Amino acid sequence: MFFEFVPNPQFDFLTHFAKKFNVPLEGDRLILPPVMGTGSIRRISLSTGLKLIVHRYKLNQDIILSRVASDEPNDLVSIIFHSNEATASVNTDGTPNPLSRSSAYAIQIASTDLHSQIRFPANTDIHFIVVGIMKDALKELLGINNPNNVVETIVNAAPGFLYYESMTVEINKLVRQVTEAREDNELGNFYYRLKVQELLYLVFEKLQKREVVNYHLVHKDDVEKLLLIRTAILADLSVPPSLPELAKMAGFGETKMKDIFKQVFGDTIYNYYQQARMEEAAFLLKHSGMSVSEAGYQLGFANLSHFGRIFEKHHGLKPKKYATGG
Structure with a gap:
């Protein structure tokens, strides 16, 4: 399945998706028919300039959601949260890259003038939410007096910005609370607004801590x-x-x-490499049956003491203790 759209403040994802696949809407909710899978997509208007789309489903076929770059500049900021155990993939004008709650692509903050595609595999549980917020609403919500250049770029909806963040345990928990929330809750809109504000707080807390670098327009x-x-x-x-x-x-x-x-x-490139190296080390120790020395040597460590020190710095435990469950 393939769905293509151009994001802008007036675009109604749910209505166009329903029309594309000939699925009836029930108010602000689209229930997938058995031929497509199980689950639903919901739209929630939280306040002026702040909207939420909640995807929670399991599909019978792979689906590609293709976001086409908007030619007209606008003030919409798109923030996407992926909380999937199984790996999907994201392609932003390049090679497909793994996408799950544990990947570096789990949270995407982007302007609407960049093209991207997300592929969700069939027969997997999808937990995926999109927050669309206008720059003025974002500025008012954050109320930040001294934003760094990353946050300033986002709240001004500058053209050509793209940032990725990984999913923390706390953020993942909030995303699941949103996707699994009861739909018959009379205070549901209030609940969603609180959760989305928490999510935005945690994401922008991370972004505000980024070191200041010379800003480059991302083409x-x-x-x-x-x-x-x-x-x-x-x-x-x-x-x-x-x-x-x-x-x-x-x-x-x-x-x-x-x-x-x-x-x-x-x-930095090296720190990013080292972080990925330690994530792979943790995976090997937990799931491959490798010993500490085997995992260390496979990842290029000639000195296992050095491997142990770096691993403990990243994970808070020595490799052997981590492998045995801490």
Whole structure:
């Protein structure tokens, strides 16, 4: 299944989705027919300039939601939360990248002038919410006096911005509370508004803590290059990334590459690599049956004491204790 749309403040996702797949609406709710799967999509108008779309379903076929870049500038900020156990994929003018609650792509904050596609696989539980908020409503809600350049870019709805954040346990819990909330609650709108405000607080708390970097307008080609760089970094976690080689491969100048990578992903290339390395180490220790030494050597650590120190710094436990359940 394929659904294409152009985001703007007037666009009604639910109505167009229902028309595309010939599914009747029940007020602000679309219940999927058995031929498509089970579950529903809901739209909730929370306040002036603040809307919510809640996706919770299991489909019989893969679906691609294709967001086409808006040609007309507008003040809409899109914030997408993915809380899926199974891996979907996100493609923002580049190579498909894994998307689940544990990936670095779990939360996307973007302007409406960038194209992206999300593919959800069939026969998997999807928990996925989209917050659409106008820049003036966002400014008023945050009430922040000294925003860093990341937050300032977002609240001004500047063209060509794209940021990713990973999903914390607290944010994931809130997303699940939204997708699993009772629909017969008389105070439902109030409940959703509170939860969305909590989500926005937690996301912007993370964004406000990002180090100030020189802001670069993110063009379509830049996004593609960034995702190529990220794919190259993660291709072999036993080898540290070479900045000159990454820059040459992507066609970036090295300084611009470092700046724009940190701007979008919130960390330096090396720190991002090291974080991914430790996440992979945790996975290997929990799920592969590897010993601490096997996992360390596979990830390129010749010195296991060094591996242990870095692992404990990231996860709060020594590798052996982590592997046995802490």
